[in-house]
Amino acid sequence: MNSDIAMNSKTINCRINGANYQLNVSPAMPLSDVLRAQGFLSIKQGCCVGECGACTVLVDGTAIDSCLYLAVWAHGKTIRTSEGESLHGKPSAIQQAFAESGAVQCGFCTPGFIMATSALLAKPRSQPMTVLQIRQGLAGNLCRCTGYQMIVDAVRKCDAGSSH
Template identity: 55%
Template sequence: MNRQISLTVNDKKKEIRIDVRQSLLEVLREQLGLLSVKQGCAVGECGACTVLIDDVPIDACLYLAVWADGKSIRTVEGESRNDKLSRVQQAFVDEGAVQCGICTPGFVMAATSFVEKHHQQNISRHDIRRGLAGNLCRCTGYDTIVTAVQKCLDEDD
């Protein structure tokens, strides 16, 4: 069964027709061409598909596109402005936290939400690790990612 939905994606209104069985991940990638949204595990374990829905990080692989009707979606493509990286993106670059193309977009979106949510709070590295626990990288440690997030939070002070 198909349905028309309207949603806002990276500040742009979209009216699209979807199959109600499609995940938001499929629609963002295949219909809207937002290829930053990656499929890793496809079962809600890895966080590679993390997008912000009404500013809350969600695994797009587990979220039906039809549920996004009327909501606002943010992906990595919408985070830079006028060719300028967002401060989280810039902190990832500056701290060497950019990893592979599969896990990094999800980390950036989860980190963006974390920084926005914990603006001007006293947050430890342990808190940041817990906050990003839904995003996995099997290749390396998470230290530089935690440092990038810490840097953004410190800039808020």
């Protein structure tokens, strides 16, 4: 660790995927860098400017671009990554729907889409989402392989199976 970083580091406490962490971070370090350093490799570093959504995680249930979110802001927060979506080593309903719908191609964007989908499906509503609502809800995530329809299909499959 660079001596300037060590001298200016801050200690944060947070929960990541259900486990408590105490981390020393530079005040300017993005959360994406900290998460990857902790072994959460589902966090992809695509654009690093909040345009692609490949680094999407949930912070206290809200989908955020972790490349824009400073790690010091995570103090006292609960963070969930795509690794935290799996249940006892089995894919979550969202992960399963993505696989079954062919929404996983190269896979680079998939963890970010899964987290954005998780946040989108958690929003209260009285009826299933329309295709337009799904597309708008996932607008911050980019995919270069699927053409998006298979991703929309995966979200619709989860939305139809959830209780409203």
